Amino acid sequence: MTTRKRRVLGALALMFVVALSGCARGCTSSRPPIHINPSMDDQPKVLPQTASTFFYDGASMRQPVPGTIPIGGLKEDVAFFTGRGADGQFVASIPVTVNEALLDRGRQRYAIYCQPCHDARGDGKGILFQRANVPTASFHQDKILKYADGQIFDVITNGTGLMPGYRWPIPPADRWAIIAHVRELQRKRQASATVAPAPPPPRSGFGEVSPKRANNARAKAEGIK
Numbered sequence: 001m002t003t004r005k006r007r008v009l010g011a012l013a014l015m016f017v018v019a020l021s022g023c024a025r026g027c028t029s030s031r032p033p034i035h036i037n038p039s040m041d042d043q044p045k046v047l048p049q050t051a052s053t054f055f056y057d058g059a060s061m062r063q064p065v066p067g068t069i070p071i072g073g074l075k076e077d078v079a080f081f082t083g084r085g086a087d088g089q090f091v092a093s094i095p096v097t098v099n100e101a102l103l104d105r106g107r108q109r110y111a112i113y114c115q116p117c118h119d120a121r122g123d124g125k126g127i128l129f130q131r132a133n134v135p136t137a138s139f140h141q142d143k144i145l146k147y148a149d150g151q152i153f154d155v156i157t158n159g160t161g162l163m164p165g166y167r168w169p170i171p172p173a174d175r176w177a178i179i180a181h182v183r184e185l186q187r188k189r190q191a192s193a194t195v196a197p198a199p200p201p202p203r204s205g206f207g208e209v210s211p212k213r214a215n216n217a218r219a220k221a222e223g224i225k
């Protein structure tokens with residue numbers, strides 16, 4: 001074989017190798033790339049949330065050491081996070097400053113999370129009641145008026161009876177904001193009950209005032225739209 005022929009053959013062989021492996025990186029293909037050196041890409045390892053035969057509990061993921069606190073997860077302010085004081089009793093009042101900003105936030109969060117069931121005025125005449133007659137607590141009953149703020153926090157956090165808990169969708173700060181708004185609703189109802197009594201009774205001959213009109217009149221008296 002002449003040197004020239006050998007060179008041509010060598011070049012052809014090189015092109016063949018490049019054609020085989022040259023596209024392992026940089027080209028897209030539906031086939032898995034040719035893996036000449038598997039290095040550490042293929043190795044026995046556990047992936048998150050998978051089963052494992054190695055550990056006794058059958059789970060690949062390990063529990064954190066008891067007492068581990070994630071960064072930003074220190075919950076030193078027990079009252080703020082649980083609604084209970086150091087004595088284990090519900091705190092009487094909201095453990096943060098109640099100002100306009102908090103009330104605004106509470107009004108907004110209430111409209112999202114509570115209003116569908118408890119209605120805008122807190123009478124418990126929301127969709128569950130309207131559609132299925134589900135007895136939904138009114139915030140204007142004596143029992144809830146007398147609840148400590150911490151107890152309402154506990155109801156939002158853990159739910160009660162037919163009401164589900166809202167621990168996950170509503171962070172603690174927003175729960176307190178909602179409570180501030182609920183207290184505002186109660187205060188307005190109390191004030192309207194003492195200052196501006198019930199809407200005028202129906203004039204005789206015109207039949208009963210429809211519940212909707214009575215409700216509207218009451219909302220007007222309380223200044224709620």
Ligand code: HEC
Pocket residue numbers: 110113114115116117118128134135136137144152155156160161162163164166170178182
């Ligand atoms: C899915 C409907 C629903 C939603 C949403 C809802 N509640 Fe309730 N809530 C209920 C029902 C139903 C009851 C009555 C529970 C019972 O007595 O079985 C209730 C009861 C309550 C009570 C009285 C608990 C007691 O001890 O008697 C409070 C306070 C309360 N809800 C606050 C809230 C607040 C604040 C929100 C918003 C974060 C909220 N609820 C969202 C349905 C709901």
